[in-house]
Amino acid sequence: MTKQKIDPRVIRTRRLLKQAFIDLMEVRAFDEITVQDISDKATVKRATFYLHYKDKNELMIQYIDETLKDLREKVNVQISFLDNFDYLDQQPHPSFVQLFHQIAENFAFYRALLVTNRIPYLTSGLLEIIHEFVSEGINQIEPSDQNLFAKRDLIIKYVESAFLEVIIWWIENNMHYSEHEMAFQLMTLSIKGPYKNNPLKYRSLSAENDANKKPIN
CATH class of the missing domain: 1.10.10.60 (Homeodomain-like)
Incomplete structure (x- = not known):
């Protein structure tokens, strides 16, 4: 048809x-x-x-639905969207970049409905898309629960919540980092965490070395 x-x-x-x-x-x-x-x-x-x-509510809901539908299609959260991507490469996945690009393309919309007014209908709809995005990514990167530090559903909830708040923070600050940089930083944080080296491990080694250097009375 x-x-x-x-x-x-x-x-x-x-x-x-x-x-x-x-x-x-x-x-x-x-x-x-x-x-x-x-x-x-x-x-x-x-x-x-x-x-x-029929009223302003219908206008808002239709507008949100249209924008989120476009976001979902552009980001493409299908099962195959992570195939053949090298996560060891120092580049963000194109879907990460596309996520931030689409938000930047509709900056006034997201600023008005996520920052100036935090509209629950948009927040929940955006979180649903981020949930699909994050859960698919984690499932593709590590399908085995044996290699996860926490329960899979808890990890997904933790990461998707962080994604949403980081996006809102980025909008609040007038997109002060580029789409590419945001995509790369967020992908790196999601996979590796915030530390290049485990600070607790090195703190423990430093304390041990200091103890060994103490003079014997």
Whole structure:
């Protein structure tokens, strides 16, 4: 079946309404925004708004669904997405880069709905995508539970929660690191942890050496 083409005028009006909604959400709380506010900002009549959405909630939910659908497709969290990738190479996986690239492409949207207003519907939807991304990555890198320090479900929850908060932090700081750097740093942290060398091991060795150097009375 072929998809029915949408009238370009409809596309343009919805784009104006969505942009107006985001512009308002960047400076005001969701509860403070009215349909009239959105219509005025979009320079369309209130009646025109209702031709496309029944209320502001429907506009927001549809916009979030569309954006997350696009993110999921672009990041591509399919079973085969990690095949033949060399994790020893000093490069981030393309899917990691794509994750940050898509967020950067929709920066105003994510800033308005994750930072200025933390909308639970977006947070849970984004976390669901990150969960798929993280769990697939961990399952591909290490399929055996015997080689994990903690329970697999706990590790996945820990990493996905960190991913979400790091993304929010990155947005809050106006994407102060490049997409590539964020992807590489986060991938490295997820696989190796924060330390190049185990600090407890070297602290223990240092303490042992200091003890051996003490003079005997």
